[in-house]
Amino acid sequence: METVKLGILGMGTVATGLINIIELNNSKIIETINKNLAVSKVLVKSLNKKREVSLPQNVYTTDAYEVINDKDTQIIVELIGGINHAYEYIKAALNNKKHVVTANKALIATHGGELEDLAAANGVKLMYEASVAGGIPILNTISESLAANEFEKIIGIINGTTNYILTQMAESGLEYDQAVKEAQRLGFAEADPSSDVEGDDAAYKIAILSNIAFGQRIEIKNVPKEGITKISKEDITYARELGYNIKLLASAVKNDGELELSVHPAFIPAEHPLSTVKNEFNAVFLKGNAVGELMFYGKGAGSLPTGSAVLGDVMSIVKNSQRDNTEIKKNDRYKIADKAFKPYYIRLEVIDKPGVLAKIAGVFGVHGISLASVMQRQKNGNNTAPLVFITHKAYRKSIDEALNEISRFEEVTKVCSIITVENFK
Ligand code: HSE
Numbered sequence: 001m002e003t004v005k006l007g008i009l010g011m012g013t014v015a016t017g018l019i020n021i022i023e024l025n026n027s028k029i030i031e032t033i034n035k036n037l038a039v040s041k042v043l044v045k046s047l048n049k050k051r052e053v054s055l056p057q058n059v060y061t062t063d064a065y066e067v068i069n070d071k072d073t074q075i076i077v078e079l080i081g082g083i084n085h086a087y088e089y090i091k092a093a094l095n096n097k098k099h100v101v102t103a104n105k106a107l108i109a110t111h112g113g114e115l116e117d118l119a120a121a122n123g124v125k126l127m128y129e130a131s132v133a134g135g136i137p138i139l140n141t142i143s144e145s146l147a148a149n150e151f152e153k154i155i156g157i158i159n160g161t162t163n164y165i166l167t168q169m170a171e172s173g174l175e176y177d178q179a180v181k182e183a184q185r186l187g188f189a190e191a192d193p194s195s196d197v198e199g200d201d202a203a204y205k206i207a208i209l210s211n212i213a214f215g216q217r218i219e220i221k222n223v224p225k226e227g228i229t230k231i232s233k234e235d236i237t238y239a240r241e242l243g244y245n246i247k248l249l250a251s252a253v254k255n256d257g258e259l260e261l262s263v264h265p266a267f268i269p270a271e272h273p274l275s276t277v278k279n280e281f282n283a284v285f286l287k288g289n290a291v292g293e294l295m296f297y298g299k300g301a302g303s304l305p306t307g308s309a310v311l312g313d314v315m316s317i318v319k320n321s322q323r324d325n326t327e328i329k330k331n332d333r334y335k336i337a338d339k340a341f342k343p344y345y346i347r348l349e350v351i352d353k354p355g356v357l358a359k360i361a362g363v364f365g366v367h368g369i370s371l372a373s374v375m376q377r378q379k380n381g382n383n384t385a386p387l388v389f390i391t392h393k394a395y396r397k398s399i400d401e402a403l404n405e406i407s408r409f410e411e412v413t414k415v416c417s418i419i420t421v422e423n424f425k
Helices: 013-024 026-033 064-068 084-095 105-121 138-145 160-171 176-185 200-214 233-241 303-318 356-366 396-406
Strands: 003-009 036-043 075-078 099-102 151-157 244-255 258-269 281-288 292-299 335-337 344-351 371-376 384-391 412-421
Touching (some): 003 013, 013 026, 013 036, 026 036, 036 064, 064 084, 075 084, 075 303, 099 105, 099 303, 138 200, 151 200, 160 176, 200 244, 200 258, 344 356, 344 396, 356 371, 356 396, 384 412
Parallel strands (some): 003 036, 075 099, 258 335
Antiparallel strands (some): 151 244, 151 281, 244 258, 281 292, 344 384, 344 412, 371 384
16 A cells, blocks of 8 residues: 655644544544555654654654655645744745645735645645634635635634633633633643734634635735733623623624625624633634525644644545645735724723713714613722723724724723624624
């Protein structure tokens, strides 16, 4: 039986998962692809580290080009992450006529089109199912099983770290900083969590999803993003009282020939299926014009789940499947909109005295913002009181303009929060 050789760049969590699945499910894999899989070379940072996989010591190398140029290796799996080195290595591998499988969302979101072209020019494949939502097979599903649909919207919880942090704030009463520390202790958050908590990771993923689903080239700078660093326990408590949960959503919604992309924290109705997605889990909710609403749920990160997605791509290449499931599109089918026309939750801190509410409500009125509800709670210790508004749909620009004016009132001590309300209507 023929043996297909894999070269792996990087030996972290996902590579460990990949190698362990090859061992764990070996007979199933052989039955499916009718070939053996073997790891020929692995790029590592240090040759001396003890590893949780049983590979012979002579496969390890600290020279990436020993992996990429190995003449017996047919498939290169890039798992080092980051952009610069990964970009150079993948280009070299494709030019060497080796198929490439990667989990690298930052790279695919920024250079995917060019790398796809290079793969096509060399007659090889570039696949990246693992780059979005880890173990959830969403890219292949959208491009293959759901190919008959025009998509109306894709809304995802596609960052497990932030979902874990928000869930712990809501359910264990942790402050933001405590929840981040707990996420780090459990290995969900990196020592520097900024790419997750600032929304960059989710922005890369929604850009890739949009490209596959809408056939639209997305430049990452066109994805407006806001992370979760300003979310406080108070907002989470108000959200729950009002019948919502706060989640970091990544969305791509088509409207009147325009496509609106965004990564932002949002109030989600407690009864919506996305509200039930807790801790490190991910989910992608979408609507196709034929299939209707669907939701995919699972682990968006981790050794075996992400390894499963990587190995699925590897096996698809070995089977020489004709599917072209993850082809970066270069079209500009839609105008990219940034209107953010939604209901908003707004929390202010104000001096508690007669006439303040009327003054504030007047400014909202002048800016064409209609209020759906107003809530005032007991005073804080310093004669101030929290004032919470939910608006009807309004443009974010109008909300910002109104709040700019409102913040100048001497009775308004603080504009604490502005959070989108996602009612799925
Ligand atoms: N850091 C990501 C997350 C996983 O927290 O979901 C890799 O994209």
